[in-house]
Amino acid sequence: MVISDETRSQIDEAISKYPKKRGALLPAIHLVQADHGHVSKECAVELAEIFEIRPIEVMEVVTFYNMFFDSPQAKHHVYVCTNLPCSLRGSRGLLSQLESHLGVTAPGETPDGRIFLGHEECLGACGYAPMMRVDDEYHEDLDVEKAKQILDSLGK
Amino acid sequence: MLESPYVTQYLTEHFAEADYPTLEGYERFGGYAAARKALTEMTPDDVIEVVKTAGLQGRGGAGFPAGMKWSFMPKEDDRPKYLICNADESEPGSFKDRIMLERGAHQMLEGILIAAWATGATATFIYIRGEYAFPATQVERAVAEAYAKGYLGDNIMGTGFHHDVRVTRGAGAYICGEETGLLESLEGKKGQPRKKPPFPAQYGAFGMPTTVNNVETFSHVPHIIAKGANWFRGFGTEKSPGTTIFGVSGHVVRPGLYELPLGTPLSEIVFEHAGGVPGGRKVKGVIPGGMSMPILPAGQLDVPMANEFLREQKTMLGTGGVMVMDETTCMVRAASVISYFFRDESCGQCTQCREGTGWMNKIVDRIERGAGEEEDIDVLGDVAGKMEAKTICAFADAAAWPIQGLLRHFRDDFVEHVRQRKCPFPGSFEL
Known part of the structure; x- marks a missing residue:
């Protein structure tokens, strides 16, 4: 089994909160990803068994949503919002400066697997642009120096 | 932490208070009195009637009258009924629900509880966009506090009424803000919208009668119940009563949130409240209601921000996301x-x-x-x-x-x- 007993019991608890078992599939994928960083084929097969659906149905869900991953990921995810309100306030320039700073082309990750840098489509922070999301945290009203410092502080 | 809106009215007036997000803080400002009034002194039909008379329009983009939506829920039906709180805010230019979740989760929960009483719903699913990690923790804490105090669960406020609230996190898909895309996602599937009819009131979440309302829509409800429909109609226009939270972004001096009455002229929002364009440059165009809504050129900014006026200019209020573009913009x-x-x-x-x-x-x-x-x-x-x-x-x-x-x-x-x-x-x- 690749899904740990602890995660399995959290999945069971989530299942108990929905009228139909499958309602807990998104919460379960969030849990598995928190453990493994992505949803591997083995995880998908086990999730399919738990939810009594086919593995392809799990993968359909995984690949539909931007926040789920079907391959191993960098340690940190950094997304600069480049939607219109952020673009109007210089987010594209910020993104290209961060690309040079890290030596990557977005979307892409540093060779040591420390940081994935990408862009995102509106994070609901339009009044505090430019901004970026680092893993689960928002950093707003950024300038290039502040953003670089935040990236430099991210551990391996 | 997010800053409180620059201009506040009844929805956001206590958002700057540090303890307002907690149950204790919320009750310090009279929180849950409206729910107690609804559950102990009013019938479900009374509640629906007040919300209808108040003329509360949905604040999630389409502007559908909330009281009427609630009345579509079948009465003679033994199936469990559900409410959905749509907290999948992802319309570019819109960032008001986020602060409502972070700073006003109990206000929203109280609105949900009143709506549950009115519609006979047994459970509410709050669907929060996946990227809103911190707002989700605030809502989860508020839900736990409400259960502990007996405001959710069995025998709420000693009335025998039962209601459960579940918090579900999305995973990054704009389409899940569409109400039937949301229902699919809630059921653990790809968020692809359903063909209608059947409408959610007949066949919604998990096949049960369901009503979907936006975060802000629920948040107005306790105020309407506490202070009455006439009080509510004292804000805004004849056809569009109440306030809303405008999110101003783009080329302005003070981007941010402004709670103002519906019908406030767009020019007042852009120039007086948000300070106009920096550097003395001129406005070229303004998107008035989130990115889906057609732009207005600089010459049409006197329009009052309410659908009955915006429609004449071939645009709509949408989510109230005001995006300003100056004269340099291509x-x-x-x-x-x-x-x-x-x-x-x-x-x-x-x-x-x-x-x-x-x-x-x-x-x-x-x-x-x-x-x-x-x-x-x-x-x-x-x-x-x-x-x-x-x-x-x-x-x-x-x-x-x-x-x-x-x-x-x-x-x-x-x-x-x-x-x-x-x-x-x-x-x-x-x-």
């Missing part, structure tokens, strides 16, 4: 960013949308590069027109409208790109 670049977004977020279910969003984006980018022909401009308008009202959900319309708006008011920008075979706005925002 409207073809704006069209590029907008069309890319809809191409990226189309769920792919309907041909007109899946293909149309891609075509629009390709044509716009060709024009921006200086490689477009005049006939491309007509084809762009033609594609947009053929996407309207032809698909399962309103996403394709939402993708077509802003492009149509840009062509209506800024066609010259497109024509100049074709004639000069390059972008004639070198000082515009970077693409």
Whole structure:
């Protein structure tokens, strides 16, 4: 089994909160990803068994949503919002400066697997642009120096 | 922590208080008195009647009357009934629900509890966009506090009424803000919208009668119940009562949130509240209600921000996301960013949308590069027109409208790109 007993019991608890078992599939994928960083084929097969659906149905869900991953990921995810309100306030320039700073082309990750840098489509922070999301945290009203410092502080 | 709105009214007046997000803090300002009044002194029909009389319109984009929506829930039906709180805020330019979740979770929960009483709902699912990690923790804490205090669960406030609230996190898909896309996602599937009818009130979440309301819509409800329909109608216009939280972004001195009555002139929001464009530059255009809504040119900013007036200008209030673009802005670049977004977020279910969003984006980018022909401009308008009202959900319309708006008011920008075979706005925002 690749899904740990602890995660399995959290999945069971989530299942108990929905009228139909499958309602807990998104919460379960969030849990598995928190453990493994992505949803591997083995995880998908086990999730399919738990939810009594086919593995392809799990993968359909995984690949539909931007926040789920079907391959191993960098340690940190950094997304600069480049939607219109952020673009109007210089987010594209910020993104290209961060690309040079890290030596990557977005979307892409540093060779040591420390940081994935990408862009995102509106994070609901339009009044505090430019901004970026680092893993689960928002950093707003950024300038290039502040953003670089935040990236430099991210551990391996 | 997010800053409290620059201008506050009844919805956000206590958002700056440090303890307001907690149950104790919320009750210090009279919280849950309206729910107690509804559950102990009013019948469900009384509640629906007050909300109908107040004229509360949904604040999630479509502006449908909330009381009427509640009355669609079948009464003679033994099936469990559900409410959905749509907290999947992802309309570009809209960032008001986030602060309502972070600072006003109990206000929203109280509105949910009153709506549950009115509709006979047994459970509410709060669906929060996946990226809102911190707001989700605030809502989860508020839900736990409400259970511990007996405001959720069994025998609420000693009335025998039972209601459960569950918090579900999305995973990054704009389409899950569409109510039936949300229902699919809640059921653990791809968020592809459902064909209607049947409408959610007949066949909604997990096949049960369901009503979907936005975060802000629920948050107005305790105030209406506590202070009455007439009080509520004292804000806003005859047809659009109450306040809303406008989110102002783009080229302004003070971007941020402003709680103002519906019907406030757009020019007042942009110039007085948000301080106008920095550097003494002029406004070129303003998107009044989130990116799906057609742009208004500088000459039309006197319009009162309520649907009955905005419709006359061929646009809508949407989510109240006001996006300001100054005179340096290239409207073809704006069209590029907008069309890319809809191409990226189309769920792919309907041909007109899946293909149309891609075509629009390709044509716009060709024009921006200086490689477009005049006939491309007509084809762009033609594609947009053929996407309207032809698909399962309103996403394709939402993708077509802003492009149509840009062509209506800024066609010259497109024509100049074709004639000069390059972008004639070198000082515009970077693409």
